[in-house]
Amino acid sequence: MKLMRLHAGRQVLTAEWEGWIVKPEVIVTPEGFEIRRTELGGLREMLAWAHSLAQRSRDPRDLERYWELLKAA
Numbered sequence: 001m002k003l004m005r006l007h008a009g010r011q012v013l014t015a016e017w018e019g020w021i022v023k024p025e026v027i028v029t030p031e032g033f034e035i036r037r038t039e040l041g042g043l044r045e046m047l048a049w050a051h052s053l054a055q056r057s058r059d060p061r062d063l064e065r066y067w068e069l070l071k072a073a
Helices: 002-008 035-058 061-072
Strands: 025-028 034-036
Touching: 025 061, 034 035
Parallel strands: none
Antiparallel strands: 025 034
16 A cells, blocks of 8 residues: 555656665765755756757857756766
């Protein structure tokens, strides 16, 4: 029953999240890097800002580099 409640509440990670650990205040990557809940919003804003800079750049390759960096991460 408990497992069914967890699934219903979307509290169980899918196979794509293998190796990740969810704790009350942090998410831990498979490499052991901890991301705090408060940092997640800032990360999204930072990525949006970097994307905006790449779009406005005079060098058209900057937008390609932005996407390459995201793929590599």
